[in-house]
Amino acid sequence: MRPEELPEIRHLHLFRDMTQANFEALMASSYAQNFPQGLEMIRQGDPADFLHVVVEGSVELFARWGGREGTMAVVRPVSTFILAACIRDAPYLMSARTLERARIILIPSSDLRAMFRRDPEFSVAVINELASCYRSVVRNAKTLKLRNSRERVASYLLRQSLLAGGVPSYALPVEKRLLASYLGMTAENLSRTLRTLEESGVKMDGARVIITDRAKLNALAQPDTLIDGPDMFANESGSGLPAAGQ
């Protein structure tokens, strides 16, 4: 593990409150690994031997059933993923693959489980982290159940703008193909939907989103704190899609 990575990890909510000694003990049994692009490093159903921390690159969490698959989240540095499986010592429910070359820290889940029985501050941090992750997935399920695909696209575009500080224009942080899968629709349907959204206040220019009429977009997306956050992306828990650059 590189020296500059330790403080980055230490800085995560999950680890910042534990004692230095305990943190070091946890890191001592961990190690870093580099993965090439497109590698499936976790297959759903595998035993959860390691808590993963992305320190470089990005990772897609996705689920498979039968022949189908769907994107559940994208994780970017610096954040952890699949904490719940590690804690339950249960099989991963999701698969993970790198979207680009990525560097991951692997923390043995047995050490993790031992640690929150020893360090009360750490266990409080785990509680907060899990509660936060739970709420993220609930928000996600709400969107899937209550909004149609047009509304999901609109609220996604609006949310990204807000996360970037309310900017009127920004670049999509992921490929459209992936975004479509995350939003639970086909790439074709997303493409068409984006076109028709021009009447509703957003225009696309390649991967660039240009909000031309925020009021109109708002009317369609009907953003709701209890679905769209804040705190949907505010934590470092690795749920949801990353914030847009710029």
Next chain:
Amino acid sequence: MRPEELPEIRHLHLFRDMTQANFEALMASSYAQNFPQGLEMIRQGDPADFLHVVVEGSVELFARWGGREGTMAVVRPVSTFILAACIRDAPYLMSARTLERARIILIPSSDLRAMFRRDPEFSVAVINELASCYRSVVRNAKTLKLRNSRERVASYLLRQSLLAGGVPSYALPVEKRLLASYLGMTAENLSRTLRTLEESGVKMDGARVIITDRAKLNALAQPDTLIDGPDMFANESGSGLPAAGQ
């Protein structure tokens, strides 16, 4: 609070490991409340002042957006609900209403939060509970994203049979209208789907489910441990729909 209720609550995974003194302290600040049928006792967006424990009756957790609403889960005795909101001291993401006359124990969430900072066994229990709830919702999101409504119905019916011990026949534990909402479809569509499932090994007789050809039903439902459990309903966390009687 009635004397027979305390041991029932104490028996929950969440509370069984804490010290007796701490449990009593928690219960001392709690109180019971009876609600008539159909009462919305929690509105999404309200501050999470109390952890709820159903000791009698049943409760529907549902979400609203715009004019639409969808059932997220049904909670039956004895189990807790909306733990995550209490821990984060954040607004409820879901609403709750009684499906029948219900008796609920209300535990002040501030006491709860104070407690897991004091009782390490309790905080471990909270961690396990939250991790388990998290995984339930992820399974839920997977079903919504990866299965169509026919497959969701089939796997639901099969799962219920399994939970009841692999029986070939059982009664639906909830109204079809509610089941439809839980499965993310209209009542009409559920009704029609149930009819067409007769070719796939299940027959309905009112609220009674009769599995006539388990192999065929299995082929359609393609049950998957990473979606359908075990442990989807195994905990007392209040996620999912209750197990079928008989």
Next chain:
DNA sequence: TTCCATTTTTGATCTGGATCAAGTCTTCTC
């Protein structure tokens, strides 16, 4: 029991999205 309200079913129709099939545009590689 009778009446009223709700749930469930059935039918007809409509539509949001999926699917299939080309094409065009990017991006990376050699």
Next chain:
DNA sequence: GAGAAGACTTGATCCAGATCAAAAATGGAA
């Protein structure tokens, strides 16, 4: 900078599921 692979778009068609409307069945309450 040519070629190939993948991403994105566009068009045509199809189908799962929603919607609207109205019967039929259930289940309470008086």
